[in-house]
Amino acid sequence: MSQHHLHDVLVIGSGAAGLTLALTLPEHLSIAVLSKGDLANGSTFWAQGGVAAVLDNMDTVESHVQDTLNAGGGLCREEAVRFTVEHSRESIQWLIDQGVPFTRDEKGFHEDGGFEFHLTREGGHTHRRIIHAADATGAAIFNTLLARSRQRSNIHLLEQHVAVDLITERRLGLEGDRCLGAYVLNRSSGEVDTFAARFVILATGGAAKVYLYTSNSDGACGDGIAMAWRAGCRVGNLEFNQFHPTCLYHPQAKNFLITEALRGEGALLKLPSGERFMPRFDERAELAPRDIVARAIDHEMKRLGIDCVYLDISHKPAEFIREHFPTVYERCLSFGIDITRQAIPVVPAAHYTCGGVVIDSHGRTDVPGLYAIGETSFTGLHGANRLASNSLLECFVYARAAVADILTQLDSVGSPPTLPQWDASQVTDSDEDVIIAHNWDELRRFMWDYVGIVRTNKRLMRAQHRVTLLLAEIDEFYSNYKVSRDLIELRNLALVADLMIRSAMLRRESRGLHYTLDYPEMLPQAQDTILLPPTFCD
Structure with a gap:
């Protein structure tokens, strides 16, 4: 039987962004952190390189800002870049305080007598500014934050919980647009549970699994982007993969x-x-x-x-x-x-998915009570091409910024109303799961062939035609059969693929990660590609 849960904060995603936010919130709040598989299945654990930050006395904020702007192909939002870089040192210090075992450099000392941390350099950077833990930085950060989270009685870590969709006042026919929680598939029970929360945070990572060949884990299906779009949020720059x-x-x-x-x-x-x-x-x-x-x-x-x-x-x-x-x-x-x-x-x-859900400097989306952080979000930091090792930094900076914003609203936002249970009365068990596997394979192959490193108008039109048919098939399947992780991920991935294709077709130039043979030159003026969901225009 399905369950009803009530928390102050619901965090969907258990990577660097989600755990940072949970650990930064005060201990009197009840926090649920959902992972759709094992806790370590996300991208954070597998990150090797490190975190870019201004830590060396020979480096400057201005230098890091300029390197990021240069890599971004003229499309970075400079205020977002400066905001992120200016908060880089304090974010790294927070990680050090948590106990992350960054690699130390025994050749030199800080003025206070402690060992310096070893900094490496990566493509696009003009200085050594990548702090790391050998070549397994993500694992070191994740394991440290997870251990800290397990020490906190107010943080409830829930594995095998797959978010299906967000619950908003609009969805329930109420006045207003606030996000009230989410429907979540409990893979252990097979039931869809209801999670109500005062604040909901999407920290689900990117959508690189939309391609046939990817460095990402199997869970990188664009879940947060798809759920936010269906809830009425804008998305931006999804053509930049x-x-x-x-x-x-x-x-x-x-x-x-x-x-x-x-x-x-x-x-x-x-x-x-x-x-x-x-x-x-x-x-x-x-x-x-x-x-x-x-x-x-x-x-x-x-x-x-x-x-x-x-x-x-x-x-x-x-x-x-x-x-x-x-x-x-x-x-x-x-x-x-x-x-x-x-x-x-x-x-x-x-x-890496450089675009995502449009947010402000506090992580707020277009839907009140709903935040997006990390790779799920579009902050303007990455522009048309992400500078190496800025991604983890973005997770920490915006998670902490979102917490600061949530703290200002604690006294004014009460518990959500009683939410209706998930209705599964009209669906049956599927006996045709092979359809999911075939659609999954078809989607990833045509995205690789037609919306890959080099694009053309003809390839994008083919992709658009294919994804339109696929979305119709998936919608029919979703309406008639009980949800599973594979079906939820396929539904989300197909929607995000559609948004990527639409974004790519709107950009009639080559810039950064979007390269098209039909428009090989860069336009003189850089503009973001912002898509508005139907509900945004109601």
């Missing part, structure tokens, strides 16, 4: 990213012949921003008809490689690749 240039190419390796920090420490990209090619595409060579590197690799693979290119750091001392990149070293070695002696076969793969 970042492809990480270097994912391990091996038939047994699934979603394993080769951190950009390798290139920051001198790794070179080479063709099968051993020839370097990046200097032909950009004067920064291997340290060019990701969109440039990904397109260069894609170009060379198509030009030569090859399956992959190679990333070579074997010219560095073996001890240096094993010390700085133990995760990459061990994982590659498990596939018979010794990176101290051999080059790593790599291909581009979908990695």
Whole structure:
């Protein structure tokens, strides 16, 4: 039987953004943190590189701001960039205070006598400003925040809970638009439970799973973006999907990213012949921003008809490689690749969703009581191309900003009204789940083929036609059968794919991550692509 839950704050998503927000809220509030699988299944745990922040005395806020603006292809919102960078040091200090074991540099000392933290450099950055925990930063941050969360009796961590849809006053036929909670599939019971909350936070990550090849975990299905759109929120810049240039190419390796920090420490990209090619595409060579590197690799693979290119750091001392990149070293070695002696076969793969739910500097969406933080959101920080290691920073800065805003409303926002239970009286168990699997595969393949690294009008029109048919099929299936995680994710992913295609068709230029052969030049004036849901115009 379905259950009804009441909390002060409902956090949908258990990654860096969601856990930071939960831990920053005061302990007298009841907080539910939902994970649709195991808690560690999200993108945070697998992040390798680190967090970009102004920490070194030789670095400046202005330098970090300019690097971000340069990488963003003229489309970053400068106020969002400055807001994020100006709060970078305090966010890192908060992580240090939580106990995150960042790698220390024993060659120097702070003025107070403590060891300095080791900073590395990644593509697009003009300074070493990436603080990290070897090459498993995400795991170090996640494990620390999770341990802290488990120490708090007011934080309820709920695994195997899949959000189906948001509950708003509009949805219930009440006056107003406020978000009151969410319907959530409890995978243990098979029932859809009702979660009521004074504040709801979407921290569900991005939508890179919309592509056939991705570095992301299986859960990156754009759930928060889709739910927010259906609830009446605007979305922005969804045509900008970042492809990480270097994912391990091996038939047994699934979603394993080769951190950009390798290139920051001198790794070179080479063709099968051993020839370097990046200097032909950009004067920064291997340290060019990701969109440039990904397109260069894609170009060379198509030009030569090859399956992959190679990333070579074997010219560095073996001890240096094993010390700085133990995760990459061990994982590659498990596939018979010794990176101290051999080059790593790599291909581009979908990695990061630069657009998302439109929010302000407090994380607020268009729907009162609903916040979006992390990769789910569109802040304007990333512009047309995300600068390496700014993503985790965005999670911490905006989670803390959202908390500050929530605290100002605690006295004025009471408990939501009693919410109706999920109605499953008109649906039956499906005996045709093969349809879900086929639609899932078809969606990811045509998005890869038609809405990938290089686009054309013809490809986008084909994709639009296919996704329209797919959405109709999925809607019919959703209306007649009981929900499952696979069906919920397919429904959300198809909707986000549609929004991505519509956004790409509206941008008649090439800028950052959106490159089209029909409009290869950049327009003189940069404009965001903002889509308005039907309810926004009511």
